[in-house]
Amino acid sequence: MIKAFLTSFQVLTSDEISQFESLLVKRHLKKGAFFISEGKFSKEVAFINTGILRSFYTTESGEEMTYCISFPNALMTAYSAFITGMPTIENIQAIADSELLIIQKHDIDKLQESSPNWIRFSKIIAELQYLELEKRLFVFQKDKAKKRYIDLLENQPDYVQQIPLQYLASYLGITPRHLSRLRKEIQY
Known part of the structure; x- marks a missing residue:
């Protein structure tokens, strides 16, 4: 590699x-x-x-x-x-x-x-x-948190689920609660 x-x-x-x-x-x-x-x-x-x-x-x-x-x-x-x-x-x-x-x-x-x-x-x-x-x-x-999350899902689909919620939320600049709502809304 x-x-x-x-x-x-x-x-x-x-x-x-x-x-x-x-x-x-x-x-x-x-x-x-x-x-x-x-x-x-x-x-x-x-x-x-x-x-x-x-x-x-x-x-x-x-x-x-x-x-x-x-x-x-x-x-x-x-x-x-x-x-x-x-x-x-x-x-x-x-x-x-x-x-x-x-x-x-x-x-x-x-x-x-x-x-x-x-x-x-x-x-x-x-x-x-x-x-x-x-x-x-x-x-x-420029982009909303939802778009940032979708982009991450599209670019790293195999890894996103391995990232703990609090780290992913912090990375996206949102609260863990907001991220939970996004995850429910976006059934990827």
Whole structure:
């Protein structure tokens, strides 16, 4: 799966992909376990082989706000902390048993020094992260919760039912009660 993911960008050679694969370490997270916690330094990137991860922060009042849910075949890290070297203000938690393929930041740095293809690849990933964030912001401001929920059902039908109601509601920007009403209304 990781090989197909990397190949899809059409930037890396097969040798570079093999080199990347040799640096990966498999990690299993049980449902509820953390990939990274607030206050820690982000020094690794995970490729989600199986499972679901959520990114969230805790408000001053103690409420958890889920702002990102990531599914298999995606990269995941506390991105701003990874870039800045500062402690993260977010948490990344498995909401289903997950298998991750982990690469360390120092290995990514070495890869980038070894070939301009890795710099191009990193640029593409950064651009995709920006576009995804912008899309989420626009959709959140433009679309109603019902449309956001339907889009999620259409794009991730196998996984939506695995996401606990309170996390899904937070991600959609609605209350769990409102989400329950939407679920009854939309018999998908």
